[in-house]
Amino acid sequence: MSKLSHNTTTQPKAEHGTTVSYVIGFLLSLVFTAIPYYLVVNKTITGNSLLATILGFAVLQMSVQIFFFLHLGRGPKPLYNVAFFIATVGIILVVVLGSIFIMDHLNYNMMTPQATTTKLAQDEGISQVGGEKTGACAYIGANHQVIMMKGKITPLRTESRMCDSLTFINQDDTPRDIMFGSYPDHEVYGGETKLTVKSGHPKTITLNQLGSHLFYDPLQPDAAGYFTVTK
Amino acid sequence: MGVERYKDKTMAESVATSEMNHEAAANDRVMFGFWVYLMTDLLMFAVLFAVYAVLHGNTEGGPGGSDLFSQPLALAETLILLTSSFTCGIGMIAARRGNKNQVLVWFGITFLLGLAFLSLELQEFAEFIREGHALSSNAFFSSFFVLVGTHGLHIISGLFWMFVTLVFVLVRGLNRHLVRKLALLSLFWHFLDIVWIFIFTIVYLMAYV
Numbered sequence: 001m002s003k004l005s006h007n008t009t010t011q012p013k014a015e016h017g018t019t020v021s022y023v024i025g026f027l028l029s030l031v032f033t034a035i036p037y038y039l040v041v042n043k044t045i046t047g048n049s050l051l052a053t054i055l056g057f058a059v060l061q062m063s064v065q066i067f068f069f070l071h072l073g074r075g076p077k078p079l080y081n082v083a084f085f086i087a088t089v090g091i092i093l094v095v096v097l098g099s100i101f102i103m104d105h106l107n108y109n110m111m112t113p114q115a116t117t118t119k120l121a122q123d124e125g126i127s128q129v130g131g132e133k134t135g136a137c138a139y140i141g142a143n144h145q146v147i148m149m150k151g152k153i154t155p156l157r158t159e160s161r162m163c164d165s166l167t168f169i170n171q172d173d174t175p176r177d178i179m180f181g182s183y184p185d186h187e188v189y190g191g192e193t194k195l196t197v198k199s200g201h202p203k204t205i206t207l208n209q210l211g212s213h214l215f216y217d218p219l220q221p222d223a224a225g226y227f228t229v230t231k
Numbered sequence: 232m233g234v235e236r237y238k239d240k241t242m243a244e245s246v247a248t249s250e251m252n253h254e255a256a257a258n259d260r261v262m263f264g265f266w267v268y269l270m271t272d273l274l275m276f277a278v279l280f281a282v283y284a285v286l287h288g289n290t291e292g293g294p295g296g297s298d299l300f301s302q303p304l305a306l307a308e309t310l311i312l313l314t315s316s317f318t319c320g321i322g323m324i325a326a327r328r329g330n331k332n333q334v335l336v337w338f339g340i341t342f343l344l345g346l347a348f349l350s351l352e353l354q355e356f357a358e359f360i361r362e363g364h365a366l367s368s369n370a371f372f373s374s375f376f377v378l379v380g381t382h383g384l385h386i387i388s389g390l391f392w393m394f395v396t397l398v399f400v401l402v403r404g405l406n407r408h409l410v411r412k413l414a415l416l417s418l419f420w421h422f423l424d425i426v427w428i429f430i431f432t433i434v435y436l437m438a439y440v
Contacts, residue, residue, distance in 0.1 A: 040302070047440070055432065057432070058431075084267060084270055088274060218292065
């Protein structure tokens, strides 16, 4: 037993941290929890800046845990565990960011060949493929605008002609999704299943399908409108 | 210079020194091995986070995170886990000093805080299930239950490990093997705290952004 206490007390202090360093780490971690919580609950800032801020605080929080509680980097040299940690973080970034990036584009890649052709033709303005009409417009007519602000959509009804274009403008800070059809069903319009409209980034579609079409925000189904397309 | 130093020492002392170095080296190896395990575990959590990030919007028209999550509950869980991480660290200092009673007290508090966290989490899950949301309801709930549930399973195994180790400490007293076990356990506990911080931010806070 006496040998044990000798053995454990002679280890370098800095490697394991002291009560003071634990208290500092604990207080910092409380601060780094309270700030993002306050920001989210009170909506002091919104949108992407809020997103970036709370993610930044999560990373700060992680650093506090790593330096004050895990004491990473204070062990015997060379620091293989630090090297391993950095490599792991690298792999995590590739896996997480890569997944989000790929899956964001996958809806487009999983469409049927026909839907893909329609979407491509629509995007590129190709009105004929192999002598067949794709439904895409060879020219673009007048432009109509739909403005979304604070859950309200103005105008509720848009009258338009075939091959006009319709632009969705978001004046809120939070991105909005637009789906076609009536809630909770959704249909495809002009090769588009869902439009994500961010503030300052309007989305324009070409009106190449005749008739009356509803659209709505899936998170706020009462925010809906419709447009009619005539020849 | 090394030779000079050893000249002054008695034979017994030099044997003790080499034993200590051997012991320290073994400790380092064990700690590194456990660190490698933690990093692979972290990779698993990263994949679950990626799945959640991709699928959290797919609610099939059902309610999403911002309709269901209680912010005060998530904050309470976070504060409980942060505090338990702190008491675990203080307990570890006591363990290195060889103070058995303090180890039992601080790790005991950590254990109770862990139980409190777990009961809050289970309460939340039970409420979701009562409202008819299950693992199979939609992609959002699948990814949510799997991500948060995997963390909860880690907490359960950590609590079990803590309980067994504390019983050993109580019965056998602190020996160097138990101190090493407690060091690994506290590493594991701090690690779970870090994973939870990202769950708190990405699942609970970001639902309201």
